Amino acid sequence: MNEPADPDVAVATPxxxxxxxxxDGEQSPGCSMTPQQKAVMARALDxxxxxxxxxxxxxxxxxxxxxARLIAREVRRPxxxxxxxxxxGDIEASVRALEGAARPRLHxxxxxxxxxxxxxxxxxxxxxxxxxxxxxALARRHVDDVEFSTEDGTRTERDFLAExxxxxxxxxxxxxxxxxxxxxxxxxxxxxxxxxxIATVPGARDVVFSAHCHDDLGLAVANSLAAIEGGARQVECxxxxxxxxxxxxxxxxLAMALKVRGAWYGADTALDTRRLVATSQLLTRLTGMQVQxxxxxxxxxxxxHESGIHQHGMLRHRGTYEIMRPxxxxxxxxxxxxxxxxxxxxxxxxxxxxxxxxxxxxxxxxFAAFKALCERQxxxxxxxxxxxxHGEVAGDGYRLAAMTVSDRGGxxxxxxxxxxxxxxxxxxxxxxxxxxxxxxxxLSAATGLALALESYQVHSVGLxxxxxxxxxxxxxxxxxxxEGSGTSRDVIEAxxxxxxxxxxRLLRARAPRADAARRDTAHA
Numbered sequence: 001m002n003e004p005a006d007p008d009v010a011v012a013t014p015x016x017x018x019x020x021x022x023x024d025g026e027q028s029p030g031c032s033m034t035p036q037q038k039a040v041m042a043r044a045l046d047x048x049x050x051x052x053x054x055x056x057x058x059x060x061x062x063x064x065x066x067x068a069r070l071i072a073r074e075v076r077r078p079x080x081x082x083x084x085x086x087x088x089g090d091i092e093a094s095v096r097a098l099e100g101a102a103r104p105r106l107h108x109x110x111x112x113x114x115x116x117x118x119x120x121x122x123x124x125x126x127x128x129x130x131x132x133x134x135x136x137a138l139a140r141r142h143v144d145d146v147e148f149s150t151e152d153g154t155r156t157e158r159d160f161l162a163e164x165x166x167x168x169x170x171x172x173x174x175x176x177x178x179x180x181x182x183x184x185x186x187x188x189x190x191x192x193x194x195x196x197x198i199a200t201v202p203g204a205r206d207v208v209f210s211a212h213c214h215d216d217l218g219l220a221v222a223n224s225l226a227a228i229e230g231g232a233r234q235v236e237c238x239x240x241x242x243x244x245x246x247x248x249x250x251x252x253x254l255a256m257a258l259k260v261r262g263a264w265y266g267a268d269t270a271l272d273t274r275r276l277v278a279t280s281q282l283l284t285r286l287t288g289m290q291v292q293x294x295x296x297x298x299x300x301x302x303x304x305h306e307s308g309i310h311q312h313g314m315l316r317h318r319g320t321y322e323i324m325r326p327x328x329x330x331x332x333x334x335x336x337x338x339x340x341x342x343x344x345x346x347x348x349x350x351x352x353x354x355x356x357x358x359x360x361x362x363x364x365x366x367f368a369a370f371k372a373l374c375e376r377q378x379x380x381x382x383x384x385x386x387x388x389x390h391g392e393v394a395g396d397g398y399r400l401a402a403m404t405v406s407d408r409g410g411x412x413x414x415x416x417x418x419x420x421x422x423x424x425x426x427x428x429x430x431x432x433x434x435x436x437x438x439x440x441x442x443l444s445a446a447t448g449l450a451l452a453l454e455s456y457q458v459h460s461v462g463l464x465x466x467x468x469x470x471x472x473x474x475x476x477x478x479x480x481x482x483e484g485s486g487t488s489r490d491v492i493e494a495x496x497x498x499x500x501x502x503x504x505r506l507l508r509a510r511a512p513r514a515d516a517a518r519r520d521t522a523h524a
Contacts, residue, residue, distance in 0.1 A: 140172035183216030194230030277330030308343025397504030
């Protein structure tokens, strides 16, 4: 077992981050990016501090070739890699795509496992060894930095894997990647495999060994950490862990595991981890693939606390329920979410932060009203608490009275009738590209609010006959993000309720600013 390093004595071993968000990550169904979007993401990865960026697979499409050329012109610090099969035509296409790159790398790969040799390649062991040597040598004639990957390496016979790796090193490979392509291995196996290869393959100590782990069994990060323990000095990752099937090792999780547990691993990356959240959110905007709320490090709930027990502990000492600082990964602060599981301590703390000093009897009254409100909405925000303090009915705003939506295969139409905050009826209609688009347009016309949605999701809540549709929306207003939800047996109605929920939250958030502006005008 690895002994913990002494943080006061040990110097952290540098781990290179090879980011493949733009290649393997983009292969996630529905995550394709244009060359221009790839260039935007590449600039963000450069700012994050990754050591290498894999920009694409040039032989696969003109878009990948254009992206590689565009990024080569704009991004100069990190190594820029492109992927190529062990085929002369692929290698030549990759070489052309790398023209102009400041630090080019040609990444060639070939399957090595029995299953792949028999059913995919239809090649013998000797043919695989010969193709490896010839392809690495050809790549090396064009660029000095050549990475070779043994696809499905962890399911390959160990002695044969060593033979292939030895052939690649002898032919000039500078980096050897042993992928767990199917996410099949366990940490103990990965650790032992890297130790074996580094100890037995001639020339292994003169090259960099790399790990590329998939998450089919949820072990991608654990396996990557084990590979580091086994001697790997490069890890291939993606932002948010996107990638084929269940995805890849998530760069944010690997980086923070090494930072938080630095005394154990004695290793660290050169990443500016304060940019992790912003980079994650940029990728979400570019691809539309949302990050689950409970995702480690970059999920919305990663530093959020609703349980009364946890909130009480956090108020005493943040270390009771957090092992890293939110500021270190790009969040502004921890988040105390007030909801049905929150206790008096958290509500009292938030009220004091808002400027309200209450005695025990007053707090009892407000807390009872708070609990009642939690039965009607999942999250209670500051404006809701202020409404409770002033004896208002928290959550007052626009309410849905009636709606009609139709879609006859062409332009959809929607009509909504709302009750405004003063109880008056407002009716508006609109057309849209679909029923939801038309519905949101009608709601916008009725309320006078144009919402730029950051996310919109609909899913089922419950089972069988009791199942209901729940819609969730989020909207950015300056630096603040407002979220709303709605539930109904009709998903279109649930969407309307969610839209109004977030609209009312936005209006309540803007109200104090409007009041302050009126006071300033009166005193001018």
